[in-house]
Amino acid sequence: MTAALPREFALIGRHFRPLAAPAGLELGDDAAVLAPPGGRELVIAADAMIAGVHFPPDENPARIGQKLLRVNLSDLAAMGAAPLGYLITLAAPHDTSDAWFAGFAAGLAEDQARYGIGLLGGDTTATPGPLCLSLTILGHVAPGCAIRRRGASPGDGVWVTGTIGDGALGLAVLQGRLADASGRLVDRYRLPQPRLGLALAGIAAAGMDVSDGLVQDLGHLCRAGGLGAEIETEAVPLSPAAQAAGPDWLSACLTGGDDYELLLALPADREPALLAEAARAGVPVTRIGRFVAGSPVVAVRDAAGRAMAFGRGGWSHF
């Protein structure tokens, strides 16, 4: 008999095989086979995204694919790593259309070209629940040069790339809670810009990406380093669109998720090196506070020097 191929194989052949990197063996084997880059360490992370939790169920499928890839690329950026390839597992409702898969793959194809990577493998299955995606990203870094969360010292500056809060406000716009004629906030929520390409080894003493809210994520750096931090709200870089939202949205900017900027601990004597590297890469960087000795507490002071309190420190998916 000729074994009739079920729909999952047709989907893989039509939409995902064209995305395969050479190491992905055309997605036709049980696994990918990859010669690791010589003299480098591997950097590996995985993130999941669920329809209705991490993105609206009716989101453009190309944007879903790109966001899934980019939130993982942001984890590589946080470690100072360069991307190598990725695997996807995708559990989709039975009635997911071929056009949806085509759009999803088109978004991945666009970003594969942008970031110079390819698909290594994965799995496609059906689910009675919402669309559930998982992506594993592989990258590489010079041995010993990965940026870790631990490593900040009292006196180091707290620095961020780009602007903070646009992603959280973009979600508020999508939910009809905020207006933004520019469209920039929604763009930032939909399509993070992973801060790849900054050579931070030997410059940043510690770092991570801001994905769950600036205050909560700074708390992670504090706990990892066994110290506290103070930030000044007026120093936190806000985009023109976030500034236009007004002071009522400041708290959302500081605690909302989906920034995908880098948060760094920087010894004072390395500020010139960071500024030079940031200028070379065309990435804005801003000092927003300092690390201090003591318990892992993040103190947030407003323009008048008053301590601010928040109902929650960040965005949790559980």
Add this chain to the structure above:
Amino acid sequence: MTAALPREFALIGRHFRPLAAPAGLELGDDAAVLAPPGGRELVIAADAMIAGVHFPPDENPARIGQKLLRVNLSDLAAMGAAPLGYLITLAAPHDTSDAWFAGFAAGLAEDQARYGIGLLGGDTTATPGPLCLSLTILGHVAPGCAIRRRGASPGDGVWVTGTIGDGALGLAVLQGRLADASGRLVDRYRLPQPRLGLALAGIAAAGMDVSDGLVQDLGHLCRAGGLGAEIETEAVPLSPAAQAAGPDWLSACLTGGDDYELLLALPADREPALLAEAARAGVPVTRIGRFVAGSPVVAVRDAAGRAMAFGRGGWSHF
């Protein structure tokens, strides 16, 4: 303020951090950092499992964790690779209990010890849908020695490890469609035994694991190699429990999923080498047919030499 840690961080710290390999950095960073084994190629695969699709929703959580790990280990075994580590993403319903997570992690811990690997990273999130799991496995192999699906030649024998059909019959037992006093069939469905540790490089001309049904998966080897295959049903090794189910269940054995045995193409002059290696590893191997020139058709003949036909070639998750 002290950023209150949401439940996902508590879950990770309590249940998953103890599973972390050294390269997993205690799951406290944005990614794992791994020095690849010198002079080896990496082998990487990912598989997803959904409650109600791949396992019963009330399945013992330890068994879910073990099966998730083992189906991925089976992909490494199919390539002739040795395991290195893994990442998990887990989307769980909001009401998932702490005891469930503890059981799931205990199953992983048991198999980590069995297979000598550790957790590298992942993601935990909530979903309004069913439990949705994804695991990415990393392994390594000597350069050029990965077993591929392509490579079979006309005249090569079709070989399998172990016994075929127990997993599919085990599912039938769980569904109340079949009785099995021995409990062996359900055990095989619940806990695959990945065939790691067979040194097949230079012996098998092609191979894969049998996960979606023998006939369908043999069809994959045929398409990859551009040839056909013939198998004799009386040569297919069945366990005592599968034999006890009787001839009505033969078709289910040949086309059902969840075997996680290896399916190999073996040139006749390498039979002694395979038999010696199988004896060394303590893994039964059986010749069930041959590859033939022609179109990628799998011919299945019964004990009387008659061609058998099946309604479907295997098990699809879509």
